[in-house]
Amino acid sequence: MFIENTPENEWIYNRLAGLAIQCNNERYGFDLLGFHNNLQLASYTEGDFFDWHLDFGAGEISDRKLSISMQLSDSDDYEGGDLQFMMNQNIVTAPREKGTIIVFPSFMMHRVTPITKGVRKSIVGWVAGPPYR
Numbered sequence: 409m410f411i412e413n414t415p416e417n418e419w420i421y422n423r424l425a426g427l428a429i430q431c432n433n434e435r436y437g438f439d440l441l442g443f444h445n446n447l448q449l450a451s452y453t454e455g456d457f458f459d460w461h462l463d464f465g466a467g468e469i470s471d472r473k474l475s476i477s478m479q480l481s482d483s484d485d486y487e488g489g490d491l492q493f494m495m496n497q498n499i500v501t502a503p504r505e506k507g508t509i510i511v512f513p514s515f516m517m518h519r520v521t522p523i524t525k526g527v528r529k530s531i532v533g534w535v536a537g538p539p540y541r
């Protein structure tokens with residue numbers, strides 16, 4: 409489901425854009441242009457997962473520079489459903505406290521492990537930019 413960039417939703421766009429820009433300034437230094445498309449509201453229920461993938465690739469997603477994930481569910485409301493990153497040979501699990509916002513380069517390998525109980529909701533978005541140089 410999409411969170412459309414309407415006046416009513418502008419605050420969440422501005423909030424996430426501000427954080428993405430701050431992270432980018434502190435760490436990545438990518439050229440950024442704006443959100444790749446609408447923010448998405450994701451809901452994972454028991455058995456759902458999102459296997460290892462990159463958010464960046466050929467074609468339509470080639471302008472994705474930064475990925476954003478915001479944890480909307482209380483971490484006690486579900487089991488499993490961890491956002492994880494592959495960093496060298498290590499699997500690193502993101503914090504899952506409600507309200508946590510994770511900003512990472514879209515070329516990083518990541519996954520959401522299977523939900524074994526409850527519901528996990530997140531807001532996911534991508535900030536786009538010109539090709540790497």
Ligand SMILES: O=C(O)CCC(=O)C(=O)O
Nearest residue numbers: 450458463477491530532
């Ligand atoms: O729900 C999340 O935290 C991340 C989901 C994800 O990796 C994606 O939609 O590309």
Ligand SMILES: [Fe+2]
Nearest residue numbers: 461462463518
């Ligand atoms: Fe992803």
